[in-house]
Amino acid sequence: MMTNMLSVLDTDPQGGHQPAAPSSLSETALFDAYSQAVVDVVDRVGPSVVRIDVKRGDGSAGGSGSGVIVSPDGLILTNSHVVQGSRRADVTTLDGRVLTARVLGDDPDTDLALLRVEADITLPAARLGDSKVLRRGQMAIAIGNPLGFDATVTAGVVSALGRSLRAKSGRLIEDVIQTDAALNPGNSGGPLVSSAGEVIGINTAIIAGAQGICFAVAANTASFVLGEIVRHGRVRRGHIGIAAGTSALPRRTALRLGLDQTHGAVITAVELKSSADHAGLLTGDMVVALDGRTVTGADDLVRMLDAGTIDRTVPLDVLRRAEPRRFWVSPRERA
The missing domain is CATH 2.30.42.10 (PDZ domain)
Known part of the structure; x- marks a missing residue:
């Protein structure tokens, strides 16, 4: 019994015993470093995340979701199921500007779509990273507009790599990232971001009833789709x-x-x-x-x-x- 007690006590110079010094300082520093990493990423990438409100062909309002600006001239990546086949959308930036964008291309096979802001302005853009270098356990930060709550941030880790996810077209989306960063309706089309501030995926889906099982289309797939749409207006297969x-x-x-x-x-x-x-x-x-x-x-x-x-x-x-x-x-x- 005495041995167990001594293992958690320090001895003072007078032979008495004092409680061991708490490790709270090191734990505080650790949590502060984690928080600061998330804050730094949000400060860098947050301004490039937008809310997307879709306009139907008859001019009425459709659904809404998130998107991420990937070039300063107004190219925006989002989900195909966010644009829902529409040709126009309203884009709301972090600073409250409402801009009109047109859909350049829509690829249901990867659940990705590309929009371009019609105004001649320069916008803050995020950088697409290399999803091939990701590792399980790596920090993952999701930014978007879930359920209409603008500029919401959630954080977790990359839970798994190389998953396959069935698109609405029936085709399997390959090389999907699984994460436990919380996603909700409205997060669709927003970025999944690494601690380096690079977009590693485009958030796309959750499993109803599951806890912490969410998916993002890998950044390398997004880069391929973006390039195909810019060059050809569609993804050629x-x-x-x-x-x-x-x-x-x-x-x-x-x-x-x-x-x-x-x-x-x-x-x-x-x-x-x-x-x-x-x-x-x-x-x-x-x-x-x-x-x-x-x-x-x-x-x-x-x-x-x-x-x-x-x-x-x-x-x-x-x-x-x-x-x-x-x-x-x-x-x-x-x-």
């Missing part, structure tokens, strides 16, 4: 004319052929007179690689058929009756 599903690759076959993957994309249908049909692909073929990149499922195949493959002839490696075959396909732009 390749199409070879097949339907496919994900299927397990027999372990014995993988070992025999020296393949590291455990799954591939099995072709379930081939469109008549399509690129795949002309190449000689058949129902039942398992796609294991496209243009030298490993395909581990149907979603990999869809993701890899990006703008860079359009009007090129690229190799498609398949297994037909457990034997490797290579075909050459020429993806066309998907309508």
Whole structure:
């Protein structure tokens, strides 16, 4: 008993015992550092976060959400489900200015949209970071307008990386960030920010009834979509004319052929007179690689058929009756 007591007491010079010095000072310093980091990020990025109020085609008010200015001339990233197919929106800045913006492009497949402010002004812009360097446990700060409460800040961590999320279009959004930074309706389209003050994701979804499970489209996906919309007015994707599903690759076959993957994309249908049909692909073929990149499922195949493959002839490696075959396909732009 005395030993336990002595472990938490200090001995004074007169032989008496005094309570050990509390660690509150170090804890206070730690919490102050965390708070200061959040404050610094909000001061830097907060002015670039806007409220978006959508206008319907008949001029009536639609929904609202958040957005983030990503260039000083007024380019704003938000969610596709925020703009809801509209062509105009009112944008309210942190300092209270209400500006009109038009929708430059809308990509439901990634739940992203790009707007441009019509006024000839310079606006504070946030910088898109590299989401590939993120690590689980890293600080994540969400800024937005949940439930109409402007300029709301919540903080948490990056809970997981590389998640997939089903978009309203039915396509899987790849490389989604999971965070426990609290999100609510109205946060959609706002930025998820790192401690370095860079936008690492665009907040997009929550799971109803769950606690601390929220999602953001990765910044690298947002950068790709932004570039495609600026150049082409839309996101261009390749199409070879097949339907496919994900299927397990027999372990014995993988070992025999020296393949590291455990799954591939099995072709379930081939469109008549399509690129795949002309190449000689058949129902039942398992796609294991496209243009030298490993395909581990149907979603990999869809993701890899990006703008860079359009009007090129690229190799498609398949297994037909457990034997490797290579075909050459020429993806066309998907309508």
